[in-house]
Amino acid sequence: MTDSSIVKHVSYLKRRNSQESTITHRRGQLVRLSQFLGKPLLDATEEDLERWQCSLRVCASSVQTYSSHVSAFYAWAHDTGLLDRDVARDLVMPRIKRRLPRPIPEKDLEVALITSQYDAQLYGWFLLAGYCGLRASEISKVARGDFREADNGGAFLTVHGKGGKERIVRVPPDVFDELQMFMVRQGCIFRRPSDGKAFTPNGVTRAASAHLKGVGLPYTIHTLRHRFATKLADLGADPRDIQEAMGHEDLATTSIYMGGNVRRGAKSVDKLGAGLRTMNKRRPKRSLAQSEEHCQ
Structure with a gap:
């Protein structure tokens, strides 16, 4: 009981x-x-x-x-007064190590997209995860009414995220064009062929993982979401914009994607040292022998 x-x-x-x-x-x-x-x-x-x-x-x-x-x-x-004291107040909460993002490589993303085109829904999931940063649970809830078409192409999508929180993400014109076939549907646009009901989050995850495994890719649909964040960081997007697009509660979570971005950091360091060559042209060249003689 x-x-x-x-x-x-x-x-x-x-x-x-x-x-x-x-x-x-x-x-x-x-x-x-x-x-x-x-x-x-x-x-x-x-x-x-x-x-x-x-x-x-x-x-x-x-x-x-x-x-x-x-x-x-x-x-x-x-x-609520059912207990005189909170007996779980001192319950130990384990410390969780910060996980590094594991974005799907671009060449593998291409394989995933090419091999999924036979299934329009699966293809649409991969596009929304890899190019708009949606979670599997958010993909399962996408409805026709959540899209607001933009005058310059593409659309803005209201995403129903964790904890009932909503955010607006940009759907690029090329991606929105690929999703046009679903715009004739009312309500949830992704539906199970068996009964016409909306996919569950687990259903999206399982189907996507099965496809990726079937084509020899050791990834999940969530790694396409990671790809979205790291590529935005590569392009120099503002961390706050990435945080908003990903639906992160804390900027520290978003910073994981920035911290792992070595290429973007390398470009900044290169710019920092770019003026050294011009500076050196203004002074006479010295040989190693001259330098050592000067030090003595």
């Missing part, structure tokens, strides 16, 4: 208009915690939660995610 406090918490999340995915993951994690404890969640102690966390056999990133769901539940229980 489901713990009554989980039912109350889920009801609270729905009233807050939380994302359906957040509600599903929160409920699932709390049910698993209840099963582990073998008693109502509101009867748990700090030691119980520490024991649960130590029992997890997943990567640090997953431990952090699971712990965040549990912490959010107990903070809510304390705020």
Whole structure:
């Protein structure tokens, strides 16, 4: 039987208009915690939660995610008066190493695009990920009404991002031309052939990964999103503009793409030293022997 406090918490999340995915993951994690404890969640102690966390056999990133769901539940229980104290307040949150971007190389992106043209939807996903920076979850939600055509070609797309946050991204004219066949549809433009319903985020991820693996490419659709950010950095785009286009909460996340951009940094250093040759022309040349004689 489901713990009554989980039912109350889920009801609270729905009233807050939380994302359906957040509600599903929160409920699932709390049910698993209840099963582990073998008693109502509101009867748990700090030691119980520490024991649960130590029992997890997943990567640090997953431990952090699971712990965040549990912490959010107990903070809510304390705020609403169901608990006298927040027993999860001191729950340890693992430090996660910053991940470096892994953009798909241009030659492999070309292979992905050429080999996916037989499937218009798959081809469209790769274009939106690689040239507009959309996540798989965002691609699954793209609707005809989200596009606003621009007078000079292309369009601006309202992207439904993480946590219900929206952003506007530019769709280049060449990309928008390739998506024209979907503009006759109302609602979500990408639909499953089997039943005509919109693709789920997992459906987009699985289908894209299967195709890439099938043509011998060790990448996911998310690496095309990484390509979008690093190419913008290559072109000298303002970090704030890249942050906005990627839908990053924190500029520090965007800076990962800038920090890994060695080529752009090299060009800046070259410009810094470009005046040295002109400067040297203004002074007489010296041989190594003359220089050593001068030092003595």
